[in-house]
Amino acid sequence: MKRYDFMHLSAHPVLWQVPMVVSIGVFDGIHRGHLTILDRTISFAKENGWESMVITFDKNPKMVTKSQPYHSKLTTEAQMQEILANLGVNHMVVIDFSADFSKLTAEEFLALVCAFCQVKAMVVGEDFRCGAPASSAGPVQLQEHLNRLSPGAIVEVPPFVRTDKREVVSSTLVRKKLLEGALEEIQGMLGRPYELDLVAYPSKFTEDGLLYRTASFMQLLPMAGVYDAYLTLSDDTKVPVKTIIGNEDLLIIPKVGMWDRKLLRTKRLGLIAKGSSS
Incomplete structure (x- = not known):
């Protein structure tokens, strides 16, 4: 999979002759609802x-425009790239969302997309909207715009995915459950455990385990407490651990022995369920 900056690709449309199925969204967390859209x-x-293209954002537009309260991300870009590549997406395009970009009308935005590739179809969610609020487009208006900008292109809208409790699976619901520490429910919504990307953060060894300060963490953390987890190392080996999340730090305690401090290189921490403090 290749990764592009949206405006750079607009200025250098190297894919303009490539027939493409495009999906557009924030895709924070890449939950089962997102996976339905991406798989299609x-x-x-x-x-x-x-070929397939996913257009996403470096920042959540609703949070930038303050139409939604700010929350830390559920997924880092590195995690998103890995998931999309494993799914088989051909191209990932990232929008550096800004105040100027937020002023684009839906038609202006879609015209840019249709200029840097041959849009044959778009697959979006039922709650999809693009463009400045006064001229935004949902799925119906999206089809109308494509009729003019890329004749023959069609729009597909997979239905919402729901939990066993009939709640719509969404990034907002994942955040809510994460802040409640309901990791089993989150795993059901994501189709995998919730993982923290540890690559960018310094750590130090203590007598008990590996300690991280969480002030610089980009991802949303669950409520303070003890959790059963697994630690993924740089060679993709997974080892079971206990994790204690406090207000300012995160301690990873090995369940069997202690790691070789000189060789340990951490990659991800997968949080599975609430654990015992004993």
Whole structure:
């Protein structure tokens, strides 16, 4: 999978002749609702001999424009790239969202997309909106714009995915459950454990284990407490651990022995369930 900056790709449209199925969204957390959209984007492209593209954002537009309260991310860009590549997405395009970008009308934004690739189809969620609020477009208006900008292109809208309690699976619901420490429910919504990307953060060994200060963490942490978890090392080995999350730090305690301090290189921490403090 190749990664592009949106405006750079607009200025240098190296994919302008490539027939593409495009999906647009924040995709924070990449939960089962997102996966339904992404899987259809990929399968639609493969069925027709086209390529797949995911357009996403470095910052949540709703949080930047303050139409939604600010929360830390559920997924880092490195995690998103890894998940999208493993799914089979061909191209990832990241929008550096800014005040100026937020002023684009839906048609202006879609015109840029249609200029840097041959849009054959778009797959979006039922709650999709793009463009400045006064001229934003949902799925119906999206089809109308594509009729003019890329004749013949179609829009597909997979239905919402719901939990066993009939709640719509969304990033907002994942955040709510994470702050409650409901990791089993989160795993059901994500289709995998919730993972923290540790690569960018310094740590230090203590008598008990590996300590991280959480002030610089980009991702949302669950409520303070003790959790069963696994630590993924740089060679992708997974080891079971106990994790204690406090107000200012995170302590990873090995369940068997202590690691070799000279060789240990951490990658991800997967949080599985609330654990015992004993």
